[in-house]
Amino acid sequence: MALIQVHSLIETLVEETNEYIAPDPYKQFFFELSLTSPVERSGNLPIKALAALDDILKTIVNTFMSCDTNKEYSDVVSNQLSFFPTLPTVHGKGKYKADGQQDKDNCRKEGYRHPTLTPGIFTVFCPHGICYGFEAMTECESPKVPFTIFKTRFHKAPDVIIYDNACNLHKYCLSREPDYFKNTRFLVDKFHWKCQIACSEGYNMERYTACVDTQTINSQINEQANAGLKRLQSQLTYMNADNFMFHISLFLSLKNREKIDKLTVNLAKNFIGNLNLD
Structure with a gap:
């Protein structure tokens, strides 16, 4: 019709x-x-x-x-290369028909893999810039990485997901868990939007001028965190898995503490500034 x-x-x-x-x-x-x-x-x-x-x-x-909600999920297993202290795994990975299909139409994020080293880490941040956790990737970054994190660790899908490859992530999610992600808005961060040439304008977060949260959020927090982690690259590169995870989790936890302290100070200042002392 x-x-x-x-x-x-x-x-x-x-x-x-x-x-x-x-x-x-x-x-x-x-x-x-x-x-x-x-x-x-x-x-x-x-x-x-x-x-x-x-x-x-x-x-x-x-x-x-008409979504099929009777999906098959694997058992919950621990992943030593994944660290989300406040987001424990709620269930295992799903098994989807779309996993056996190749999408030839979607644009792809370029990735280069060293023959022996990990491709890097994938971080997830809240709107306030606090890192929820990270996962050391074992293959080049693709929508599969964030999809797995959100579906296995979140009871409810986030209302908004800002990601440099949001168009492909959206498509990946809808072809596997449409009911779970049906109320989620996927947006491309401001820095990477200029590189998108075949995506709907609806993914451009700058179009949502009436949404205060979308306009004021720091969409570059992941890039800024990655820039900080690059200073540790020479030390991290040849560590074993345990040391690798410990050093990154310690670095990000210290950054979280700095961010929380700053947010607390700003909140106190705003509270005092709004007091009516008359």
Whole structure:
């Protein structure tokens, strides 16, 4: 039904303009419908596109309503290369049909793997800049890494996930756990957005001007933490697993303490500044 409405809209526009080029108000709408990544729609739509959008939304709702919730999960196992002290594993990894399929359409994040060294670590931060934990990757970074962390350690999916490869992560999540991630908004951080050439504008966090949290959040916290960790690279490179995990967890815990102290001081200042002493 959604495709019928889109086709009808195209025919109407051709009849009105006698051209096969979409008028300006509709160009962005058709462009986003043509993308291979999921569409995070933002901004206003032309009136005549609303009927097509309504049918598309109905299709989306029906898709989520028919999600298969009887999935098979592996047993919970400990991972010595993963450290999330406040987020214990709640269940094992899922087994998905999509894991056996290759997606040839999505854009890919370039990764280079040293033949004997780990590709690096994957960190997760809260909106205040506190590190929840990290995982030492055993393969080049891909959407599988954050997907596994969120699905196995969070009882409820985050409301917002900011990630430099958010478009592919969104697609990866929806093809495996659509019901779990259906209310999550995926955004590309401000620094990496300029490198995105085929993603919906809905992934651009700068478009959400009415959302104070999105506009004020430090979307570069991961990059800043990685810059700090690079100073330890020469020491960490050839450590065994236990020493490697200890040194990184100690470094990040000290950074967390500095951040918490700073937040506490700012909170106290704001509280005192708002006191009515009259």
